[in-house]
Amino acid sequence: MNLDHPIHEDPEFDALDKYMTEKKPSQVVVVMDRTTEKCALPLIAHVIPESAHPFVLGDDGEGVKSIEHAHALWQGFEEVGVDRSSLVIALGGGAVTDLVGFVAGTFMRGVPCWLVPTTLLAMVDAAVGGKTGINMAGAKNRVGAFCAPVGVSVCANFTATLDDRSIRSGYAEHQKHFLISGAPALEVTRRWAGPKDGPGMESLLASVAASAGVKMAIVREDPLEQKTRGGRAVLNFGHTAGHALESWAMSRDWAHGDLTHGEAVAWGMCVALHLSADAVERAGNKAGTWDKNDLVAEELRQEAAHLTKAVPCPANVLSTIEAQGVKEFAAELWATMEHDKKSRGGKIRWVLLQKVGDATAGCDVSFKEYLSAVQAVLTTESR
Numbered sequence: 001m002n003l004d005h006p007i008h009e010d011p012e013f014d015a016l017d018k019y020m021t022e023k024k025p026s027q028v029v030v031v032m033d034r035t036t037e038k039c040a041l042p043l044i045a046h047v048i049p050e051s052a053h054p055f056v057l058g059d060d061g062e063g064v065k066s067i068e069h070a071h072a073l074w075q076g077f078e079e080v081g082v083d084r085s086s087l088v089i090a091l092g093g094g095a096v097t098d099l100v101g102f103v104a105g106t107f108m109r110g111v112p113c114w115l116v117p118t119t120l121l122a123m124v125d126a127a128v129g130g131k132t133g134i135n136m137a138g139a140k141n142r143v144g145a146f147c148a149p150v151g152v153s154v155c156a157n158f159t160a161t162l163d164d165r166s167i168r169s170g171y172a173e174h175q176k177h178f179l180i181s182g183a184p185a186l187e188v189t190r191r192w193a194g195p196k197d198g199p200g201m202e203s204l205l206a207s208v209a210a211s212a213g214v215k216m217a218i219v220r221e222d223p224l225e226q227k228t229r230g231g232r233a234v235l236n237f238g239h240t241a242g243h244a245l246e247s248w249a250m251s252r253d254w255a256h257g258d259l260t261h262g263e264a265v266a267w268g269m270c271v272a273l274h275l276s277a278d279a280v281e282r283a284g285n286k287a288g289t290w291d292k293n294d295l296v297a298e299e300l301r302q303e304a305a306h307l308t309k310a311v312p313c314p315a316n317v318l319s320t321i322e323a324q325g326v327k328e329f330a331a332e333l334w335a336t337m338e339h340d341k342k343s344r345g346g347k348i349r350w351v352l353l354q355k356v357g358d359a360t361a362g363c364d365v366s367f368k369e370y371l372s373a374v375q376a377v378l379t380t381e382s383r
């Protein structure tokens with residue numbers, strides 16, 4: 001299956017405009033949520049034809065990824081006469097692009113869909129690579145499909161209305177692309193540590209399309225995530241421990257929003273960076289190249305320290321961990337990862353780095369090694 005699709009650095013939406021001029025879609029539909037209707041639509045309105053049908057979802061964020069919203073959109077498409085020569089435009093964060101990509105990809109077996117991501121996370125990650133879906137019975141992305149958009153317009157100006165925390169969360173996935181690929185275009189952003197308008201923000205925004213390009217290149221190599229040791233699996237860097245932390249937070253019954261996906265992934269990347277550094281040191285001791293390896297390990301630990309500053313774990317998460325006790329906390333996360341492992345019929349798969357830019361998927365880690373990395377991360381977080 002080919003999930004390749006163009007990603008346009010498109011501040012004025014010329015690429016989208018050109019597509020509509022050339023293809024002359026029978027209908028144009030624009031789907032957004034209540035927030036993006038207010039803060040994002042005005043920036044793109046100049047290229048949206050007057051005849052376009054706007055659909056404003058009656059919810060915001062993760063809540064839109066439901067069968068009810070999918071059904072309402074399918075019905076709406078039917079009512080306005082969407083067909084396979086129409087164009088559906090999704091304007092929103094990752095939740096909107098996931099929902100709309102799925103609804104367009106399944107209506108009449110696939111209507112062309114153009115994604116206009118409006119959060120940093122969606123620009124560098126969610127809108128890239130053709131994974132779409134909705135949630136079901138509390139399980140994320142349980143129903144979905146692989147279907148590539150016909151185009152993605154990246155416009156960094158949308159970030160002006162995002163809050164600091166949202167930018168930091170998006171930065172986690174952005175930095176992931178740098179850590180696994182070492183792409184020189186992203187290197188300039190590695191020292192951004194916030195705040196939203198702080199030094200380095202301009203270069204961060206200038207590198208958004210390059211970051212999306214790193215993901216696209218990996219997807220192109222392994223569209224359906226079939227390789228176990230490399231390929232698309234390296235995009236899960238930080239997600240093994242990160243997802244377990246998300247489950248841990250959800251089981252505390254905190255209100256949605258207390259821990260963002262990006263914050264959990266940043267924490268998970270710190271654990272993976274410490275695990276990587278420890279493994280590099282062990283290999284150095286074994287091979288007698290400890291001086292060279294120690295330098296690499298030190299760099300990996302510095303990246304973890306940087307991430308902790310740029311995307312800090314929320315204080316309520318840290319205080320709950322402290323109250324629980326680090327060992328008990330780490331054991332609870334490990335049990336979650338083991339459970340996930342069983343449901344996939346394999347091992348806990350870690351993505352580790354040999355060095356910045358050199359990632360390997362499918363690595364084994366012992367509980368002892370993992371516990372030591374968790375302790376190292378929490379020591380840095382509490383400083």
Ligand SMILES: NC(=O)c1ccc[n+]([C@@H]2O[C@H](COP(=O)([O-])OP(=O)(O)OC[C@H]3O[C@@H](n4cnc5c(N)ncnc54)[C@H](O)[C@@H]3O)[C@@H](O)[C@H]2O)c1
Pocket residue numbers: 033034035036039040060061062065092093094095096098118119120121122125126127128129130131132140141158159160161162163261
């Ligand atoms: N398909 C994939 O490959 C992939 C990859 C990563 C994440 N995701 C999905 O992405 C979703 C998270 O996406 P997200 O982080 O963009 O969050 P989101 O889509 O939930 O949006 C968060 C909030 O920001 C608001 N918002 C959007 N744009 C804004 C703007 N420009 N200014 C102000 N507010 C704005 C939204 O209305 C919403 O309330 C999750 O559902 C996740 O599963 C998918």
Ligand SMILES: [Zn+2]
Pocket residue numbers: 173239261265
């Ligand atoms: Zn992620």
